[in-house]
Amino acid sequence: MSRKVTIADIARELNLTGATVSRALNNRPGTSESTRRLVQATAERMRYQRDRIAYSLRSGRSHIIGVIIPSAEINFFGSVIHGIENMANQHGYNVLIYQSNELPAFERKGIATFLGTRVDGILASIAKETTDFRHYLEVKERGLPLVFFDRANDSLHIPSVVVDDFKGAWYATEHLVHQGYRRIAHIAGQQHLKIFRDRLEGYKAALAANNLPVDDTLIYYGNVSIEAGRQAVRHLLAQARPPDAVFAVEDFSALGAIKELKDRQVSIPGEFGVIGFANEAFGEHITPSLSSIDQQTVQMGKEAFKLLLEMIEGGAGQVQHHTKSRIILEPVPVFRQSSLRRPLHGGQQP
Amino acid sequence: MSRKVTIADIARELNLTGATVSRALNNRPGTSESTRRLVQATAERMRYQRDRIAYSLRSGRSHIIGVIIPSAEINFFGSVIHGIENMANQHGYNVLIYQSNELPAFERKGIATFLGTRVDGILASIAKETTDFRHYLEVKERGLPLVFFDRANDSLHIPSVVVDDFKGAWYATEHLVHQGYRRIAHIAGQQHLKIFRDRLEGYKAALAANNLPVDDTLIYYGNVSIEAGRQAVRHLLAQARPPDAVFAVEDFSALGAIKELKDRQVSIPGEFGVIGFANEAFGEHITPSLSSIDQQTVQMGKEAFKLLLEMIEGGAGQVQHHTKSRIILEPVPVFRQSSLRRPLHGGQQP
């Protein structure tokens, strides 16, 4: 085990002192051009590598950011992490992962270890079970930069990066209208989550804007699962005036709906149109392929890191005023077979 | 920004000295029961939190492990990370993520930053483009615990956790035999990757063991993609004596094969059986649903961490001898519609 080479080693080698070597390595003023070059060359030769722990202790900066996600197993978050890590890496930061498993207790533990590790900032997506947000507010009060992504909570006044769920739902619903569907149902998600509420509102608004009535009997409240999608279809088709299309709050409900419709020999998209939300990987491969709304996951990760970085570098105090503290990404519709019964072209409007 | 509370603060509060407080907090011998309790209570009250940076600098241990993966966007790795992080968390460790993006240059950079951060160990899955393994050998020589997962390289003699690709391929192939298929083709992957070579060998061995000839014209060498799967089917069906089933080296090729077969109105599994490898999420949802071999991703992450932990705690030197340095996980067949043309039951053997 070859011992690590330290600044002291280099200093000894060159008959200098640690201070000078440090200055030279960091290109700080107060060293002659020649010694700086000499020092840097020897450092290279000796394979010197700055000890970030010591650096952190001294400087108070770790160049590490902490990221709290519900689970790395969920595709969506893997994709966001991808965006975060790539951007962080470009800026000399590393990424510490912590999974909440959707439980507030883990969130608190994650924040605690992050504080101990002196991360320079925290990115977080709130756990489903979290209703008390004090641990997040404490982070803010400590002056540690914090940015939410995807699952945010506006009332906390903490910067966030989210996708525009309202608009995405609007796009999805309006697309079904343009495709000639007239009774459009909605499979809704748990209403205590803002993202699902927003989608419901977007759905309603798009109907209204297109002079279609909002019929509460066409809204099915489920729990975001394949089974909920199946149940929704059973429920909707049993009605006196059944719908001819459905916008599902996310892709798994949409998948359940498609499965149930196929079981009942309802042709998609001919008799019935389906569109989901999230653009999960499977949507492209099922039959019929699933139309959906893409949430720009990688971009979300990148924007979240950039916002955090501004806060870190700007000094957390001022950021609230100087930087845009709420970034809303544009959802991107992805139209596939499940909702297309007429050719797509530019002039879709009536 | 309320300043951090340190051991010194507690000591001052109690008219003690830092050393005693430290001992008490860490339940180390040499403190009276009463003071220990007192100290711990005050620490709690003052919301003391141990500074891990200082701890690390002093102790040389960071309780952080570094994980190098090709990309967090790939499902498989997200799932492994899930296993790693959960297990690490249980043992008081945190996980630093670094993506290689399949490039050795990033791997080297990742290792360098990990060394700087004094991670206690490294878990890595080798990038596809990596052919020179010196950076990994250096980690080993420095005595820093290192474990490969999934993408390993035996010749380096570095501990690893992998799934038994040979056996998985054997299971897949033999299953097709048991289902009555007699001319079984294989869509192979790039042969410079060991995992793909092993699957090819498992396929051949299973055929031989079942007294079926290994016919080289039934092996298609592709590049692991949907398109390769389609090409393979086109190629195979054009032959004088076409196959009646195919074992694809992974699920995307299998998916391509299914798409092409459906386009050609070949009935699955009646006329033609298909099985893949990896048990990707989409396989369950396509039509027909895809049979595959599960790679135990979460388990892989957990085992990898446990092995690394043994090395960390045991002292890296001895581990080579004391611990099982190569863990081979049992692949788990998942039989679905694409390969089932007779009912499954216990007595499958002829």
Place this chain on the structure above:
DNA sequence: CTGAAAGCGCTAACAC
């Protein structure tokens, strides 16, 4: 332009 010295917060040796 360079050196000496202090200190980030913690723990481990060695006193007492």
Place this chain on the structure above:
DNA sequence: GTGTTAGCGCTTTCAG
């Protein structure tokens, strides 16, 4: 049992 001291590796005053 508790205190004193030193030091992990680095940066940053303050002197020279």
